[in-house]
Amino acid sequence: MSLIKSLSQINELKRKMADKSKKVKIRLMYKIILIITLLLILAIGIQTYLTVNYERRTLTRFMLEEGFRTSNRIIANIEDNKGNISVLKRQIAKEISFHQKIVFYKIAKPTGEIYLSSDEGETGRFIDYSIPPTNGTIVQDSSHNGEGIKLFISRAYNGDVLLLGLSTRSVEHAVNEMIWRNLQIAFYLILMSLVFSYILASSVINPIKKLTEGAEEIGSGNLDYRIDIRTKDEIGYLAMAFNKMAKNLKESRAELEEYSRDLAKMVDERTKELNKKIRELKDAKAATLNLLEDMDKASRELRESYQKLAEADKLKDEFMNIAAHELKTPLVPIMGYLSMLRDGSLGELTKEEKDSLEIIFRNVNRLKKLIDDILDISKLESGAMKFNMKDVQIAEIIKNSLEDMRSYAEGKGLTIKAEIQPNLPPIQGDKNRLMQVLTDLIDNAIKFTEKGGIVIEARREKDNILVKVKDTGIGISKENINKLFTKFYQVDSSLSRRYGGTGLGLAICKRIVEAHGGKIWVDSELGKGSTFQFTLPVKKQTPKI
Numbered sequence: 001m002s003l004i005k006s007l008s009q010i011n012e013l014k015r016k017m018a019d020k021s022k023k024v025k026i027r028l029m030y031k032i033i034l035i036i037t038l039l040l041i042l043a044i045g046i047q048t049y050l051t052v053n054y055e056r057r058t059l060t061r062f063m064l065e066e067g068f069r070t071s072n073r074i075i076a077n078i079e080d081n082k083g084n085i086s087v088l089k090r091q092i093a094k095e096i097s098f099h100q101k102i103v104f105y106k107i108a109k110p111t112g113e114i115y116l117s118s119d120e121g122e123t124g125r126f127i128d129y130s131i132p133p134t135n136g137t138i139v140q141d142s143s144h145n146g147e148g149i150k151l152f153i154s155r156a157y158n159g160d161v162l163l164l165g166l167s168t169r170s171v172e173h174a175v176n177e178m179i180w181r182n183l184q185i186a187f188y189l190i191l192m193s194l195v196f197s198y199i200l201a202s203s204v205i206n207p208i209k210k211l212t213e214g215a216e217e218i219g220s221g222n223l224d225y226r227i228d229i230r231t232k233d234e235i236g237y238l239a240m241a242f243n244k245m246a247k248n249l250k251e252s253r254a255e256l257e258e259y260s261r262d263l264a265k266m267v268d269e270r271t272k273e274l275n276k277k278i279r280e281l282k283d284a285k286a287a288t289l290n291l292l293e294d295m296d297k298a299s300r301e302l303r304e305s306y307q308k309l310a311e312a313d314k315l316k317d318e319f320m321n322i323a324a325h326e327l328k329t330p331l332v333p334i335m336g337y338l339s340m341l342r343d344g345s346l347g348e349l350t351k352e353e354k355d356s357l358e359i360i361f362r363n364v365n366r367l368k369k370l371i372d373d374i375l376d377i378s379k380l381e382s383g384a385m386k387f388n389m390k391d392v393q394i395a396e397i398i399k400n401s402l403e404d405m406r407s408y409a410e411g412k413g414l415t416i417k418a419e420i421q422p423n424l425p426p427i428q429g430d431k432n433r434l435m436q437v438l439t440d441l442i443d444n445a446i447k448f449t450e451k452g453g454i455v456i457e458a459r460r461e462k463d464n465i466l467v468k469v470k471d472t473g474i475g476i477s478k479e480n481i482n483k484l485f486t487k488f489y490q491v492d493s494s495l496s497r498r499y500g501g502t503g504l505g506l507a508i509c510k511r512i513v514e515a516h517g518g519k520i521w522v523d524s525e526l527g528k529g530s531t532f533q534f535t536l537p538v539k540k541q542t543p544k545i
Contacts, residue, residue, distance in 0.1 A: 032204065033197040040193045041186070048182040055178055059171040063101065063150065064139060067166045070095055070102070071137050071152045074164065078107060078156050085116060092116075101166045103144050110159030129153055131161050148172075207235040214239070223250040338364060373504035377487060380511040387430040387515060394427060394434075394465050394536065395420045398456050401438040409446050415453030416442075424458060427465055427536045433512050434536075440505045441469040441532045449473035452529070464518070464535040471531075476524040484522060485510040509534075 077091040088107075096102045096118075107116040112126045129151070132138055137154040144165050152164040207229050214227035223246050229239035340346050342357050349357065379385035398418050409416040438456075445454045452472030459466055476484065483489050488503040513520045517537045524530035 032201040033194065036197040036200070037190060037193055040189060044182070044186040044189065048179065048186070051182070052175055052178055056171065056175050059174055060168075063166060063168070063171060066101070067139070067150055067152045067164065068137060070166075071154045071162060071164050074105070074162055075154050075156045078160050078162065079158055082158060082160075089116060101170060102164065103147065103149060103167045104163075104165045106163040108161045108163070110161070112161070127161065127163060129163065131155060204235070207231065207239070211235065211239060218246050218249070223247075223253070334364060370504075373508060376508050377504050377511070380508065380515070385515075387433060389428050389430060391426040392429050392431045392434065393424070394458055394467065395424055397431060397434050397438060398458055398467070401435055401442060402456060404439060405442045405446065408443070409454060412446060412449075413451070414446060414449055416446075416456075417453070418456045418458075420457070421459040424460055424465060425538050427516075427538060429516050429536060430512075434516070437509045437512050437534070438467070438469070440509055444505065445469055445471035445473065445530070445532070449529075460538070461535070463538050465538060466533060466535050469532045470529065472529040475526040475528050475530055476522065477526045481522060481524060485520070 074092060074095060077088055081088040081091065092105060096105075104118045106114050106118070106122065106127060108114045108127050112131070114122050114125050114127060117123055129140070130138075131153060132155045135155050135157050137152055140151045140153065142149050142151040142165070144167075148168045149165040150168060152162070152166070154162040154164070156162070210227055210229055214225060217225040225246065226243045227239040229236050338357065338360060341349065342354070376385070398420060402416060402418050406416055442454060442456065449471045450473070454472075455468075455470045457466075457468040457470065485506050487507045489507075490503045510520050513534045513536070518535045520532070520534035522530055522532050
């Protein structure tokens with residue numbers, strides 16, 4: 001009974017393996033047939049598409065050439081038979097008899113009034129197509145009585161206009177015939193490919209079945225099993241590779257057992273080394289803790305140094321603020337006396353005295369500008385500056401600033417103009433401070449421009465007003481652009497001595513614009529000029545200081 005039971009189990013296992021191989025065979029055969037058929041359909045489809053497109057373009061080109069020749073002959077008849085309608089009509093009828101594609105024609109005067117047509121009911125009407133402005137021919141795709149046509153519109157030298165419609169039905173008919181022929185050919189080719197695919201798949205499946213059985217045997221641990229396939233193709237080489245793999249696996253199993261013994265010995269040795277490294281890491285941990293304590297001490301000392309620097313910076317700002325106030329107090333009466341002297345209120349002056357007084361007056365103004373800048377930057381940084389926020393028109397601010405600086409620009413031979421988008425909405429801002437920003441930017445543009453001019457632009461961009469001050473001056477190098485809005489920063493000290501300046505103007509402009517909720521930046525290239533730009537929000541915002 002035990003032997004019978006074992007035999008039945010073996011037969012059941014063989015039956016299951018046979019069913020599995022059969023399923024693999026069926027699935028693989030279908031895949032081979034399907035792939036070959038799909039590739040053939042794809043190739044036929046591409047070839048048909050390319051052939052049909054080429055044929056359509058060729059036939060269309062021939063039809064266009066024929067249309068141009070016919071139009072030219074009829075135009076020649078129009079010019080030769082001007083005023084002789086009956087002769088012209090006979091000539092056109094002759095052309096139509098030669099060219100069956102012509103579905104209609106219309107001939108109109110230069111005014112567009114039709115005086116001869118294949119449809120006599122249209123005589124006296126006006127054409128509603130675009131006419132060439134000079135003698136020549138244009139072609140349009142159109143339709144006539146539901147049929148696609150090529151419409152040729154020609155103008156003769158005497159001004160008359162010809163409309164000639166050629167049917168595209170013959171082109172479409174030829175293309176449809178070609179498609180039908182290709183479909184018939186494709187049908188027979190697909191039938192042939194199915195037969196060929198079946199034969200090819202059958203020749204491949206049997207060796208693959210043997211490979212599958214061999215792989216299952218080797219996979220189950222029977223490393224003495226060998227696959228009997230002796231063909232000189234890829235499948236034969238694959239069977240040889242399977243047999244070689246089984247042999248190598250058998251040898252590798254013995255080597256692996258020996259290697260496992262050696263590995264256990266190595267693990268013991270590595271464990272001892274690891275314990276040693278752990279002890280070393282504990283020592284390193286203690287050293288790291290000591291280092292962290294030193295770093296913490298250094299960090300506390302650094303914070304104390306920073307606090308001292310902050311206090312020194314605060315003392316510096318307070319000193320600058322007090323010094324500026326103390327300097328400005330005597331400066332006001334000095335400027336008053338200088339103005340009285342220059343105006344002659346205290347007596348007439350000689351020319352040399354006036355020139356000397358003018359130099360003094362300019363330098364006093366520079367000193368006043370420096371003091372005002374120091375006071376402004378001090379107020380902005382401390383939050384003491386107050387803004388009188390109201391609804392203001394940026395166009396008005398630009399025009400006022402431009403007029404204030406016009407004489408300065410024209411004195412250097414420069415042009416200055418404004419390009420403002422109409423109907424810009426009002427913004428919330430301090431008019432005087434915004435004029436200060438714009439005047440400083442225009443002053444810089446004039447100062448560093450020797451020829452060309454300055455353009456002030458303003459336009460709306462979403463919820464902001466964008467203002468640009470563009471010049472054709474000396475420009476700024478890329479490495480200096482990022483530092484340009486820093487306090488007391490000047491691109492070149494030699495330029496500063498030549499043109500004057502404190503290095504505070506752009507820093508003040510930046511803080512005023514940011515206090516209005518905007519941004520300011522510059523685009524520039526050395527030797528090609530600069531464009532300073534800033535935005536101001538249309539919506540109300542509280543100044544941020």
